[in-house]
Amino acid sequence: MALDKTSDESILEIVVRVLEKYPLCDRCLGRLFAHLGKNLGNDERGKALKIAAIMELHKKVLKGDKEAVNVLKKILINSRIPLIELYKEMNIGVQEELPKCYICEDRLQEIINIFSELIAKRIAENKMQSFLIGVITPHNIIEKETEIIKKFQLQYWESIKREIKREIGKRVQQMTGAKADFETPQVTYIIDLTNNIVREEIRSVFIFGVYRKLGRMISQNIWIKRDGTRKYRLAIEDAIKSTLTYFKASNVVMHIAGREDADVRMLGNGRPIIIEYKNPHIYTIDLTTLNSILNSFSQWIKFDLKMTTRREAVSRIKMGSIGAYKIYRALIYSEKVLKPEELIRLEKAFEGKTVMQKTPSRILRRKSDKMRYRNVFQVKTIYVSPHVFEALIRCEGGLYVKELITGDNGRTTPNFSQVLETNLRCLMLDVLYVHEHI
Known part of the structure; x- marks a missing residue:
């Protein structure tokens, strides 16, 4: 399959045409041909393509191809590789400032470096074991990238968004040992390049178990009367909230299979419950310790947390009374x-x-x-x-x-x-x- 739908141009011919028109950093050029060649970073691929194109043009110049002279001069500048001796040979002044990359304006490598370190630091602090990277790309960058792809009818490219996600993900894994998880990550980091910020979305922790209520006048939820006082001195929710600090979570929610009145004891095998911890900053779960915290809260409420689970289990526990x-x-x-x-x-x-x-x-x-x-x-x-x-x-x-x-x-x-x-x-x-x- 040809790169250009309208001709049989070689890769180097297309690279030359691209660099004649646009100054590009190594990554942004390499990304235009990302699906060609294996085990290469886009920066390696881009630099190799630039050097190969320059060498091919230099050969033509040495053979007396006068048209190649102006092309090589333009390519040397837009490739942004300061080959001083070749500059002198081509009678090009050594510019103090090379043109910025047309697509990323020389920000791409800096973006990868800065956000990799920031995210790795947060993962280490919160002891996360899995993560996912998301990226919001500025419209002007997408438009410039699309312009080049359409102009040269390129087919083997990948988006700058994909490269940023992959490169930051690889670095964060190397720096922290945490694993990229595309299904159920503990935390998702959304990198907003428009506003230059990172938004952290921590996946809730869901724990399944049962509770028993050994006393009466104990409600499931904290019940506040109109005058601001409590209707019942004790609630299942009180015990649950006592574990918030264990996960350093922002909130906790109970998902319970049914409801008994406050004056009714819940004995026997207990009532199924899923406890959801929102925005937890600790993901290391020791059910023995957690059960101990809950069961020491009151002699009248006892828990047996059995395992971690997923959000889908919440709907199952809500519907569990059907046919039961x-x-x-x-x-x-x-x-x-x-x-x-x-x-x-x-x-x-x-x-x-x-x-x-x-x-x-x-x-x-x-x-x-x-x-x-x-x-x-x-x-x-x-x-x-x-x-x-x-x-x-x-x-x-x-x-x-x-x-x-x-x-x-x-x-x-x-x-x-x-x-x-x-x-x-x-x-x-x-x-x-x-x-x-x-």
Whole structure:
């Protein structure tokens, strides 16, 4: 495949035509032929092409080619190689200042040097293990580069953006030992050459695990009332935030599979959670240490962080309750005296039963009113006293269990109160098991 679509010019002939018209640094010339030759930097390639072109023209001059004289003079200046003896032979004055590169204005090598050192320093400080380089190139540079490519119909070129990313990436790897990662880099550095700044985008750390709530009146999130005071003294979020300094992160976000009320304990195998640390400046993760920090925060909240994960897992954990089930234990008070045989009737009534639930009246102020259909798979009861019994309820995720018991003034049907023909009240509720498809 020819370089010039309209002729069979040799590489050197094209190089000569380019350098007759444009002064170019070694890198910018070499980049125009970047896909020719292997294991060469564009600076090496560009310098080799310049020297070869000058030698070819010098040969023609020595053979008496008068047209080659003016071409060589122009090439010598635009190649920016100060060959003093050849300057004298060609009767060219040694210029104090060579013309700047038409494309990069002699900034390219400086850009690579300065930003490589800056990024390597940041990676070392933050102990990053993988990175990615991005570049925003000024429009005038892109326009000049495109002008030459179109004018000479070049095909084997690469963009200045690609060269900068590659060269800085190579240097940073050599300086830090961190690896370039094109899929999931810990940090991405965007070099904005228009404003001469570097923007750092640190990938969040995601850690999957479970939490257990051993006490009551503990919310998931910190709950601030209108008067500015806390509704509950303790929250899962409090414990999570205590680990911010471990990662030197700017913020932390919890992604949790479902929600239990503040007065409900979360026991058994725990509830799945993904903790997201935003803009972390420490990427060395010791789950043993992290679990220790979390579990020392309060005797009422316990964590078991199991592994790091990716952002895609967040959507899976949110959707995990679909087709999954939970097991609850409820201590229930009855207004009327109950007989053991009535509890047997309750168990049979909710064997594989679909329940219709409108949004509970207690949360209507913050959630829209809609109908939900959830399955109750099994209910087992224990007779405690004439007015009190315990129920184990295995049901589909998303079922409001308190309303299953009380009926919520008819908003949940069927319900326990309806079957037992009495008003019931849930005294205590615990989550014993959470089965999620994650």
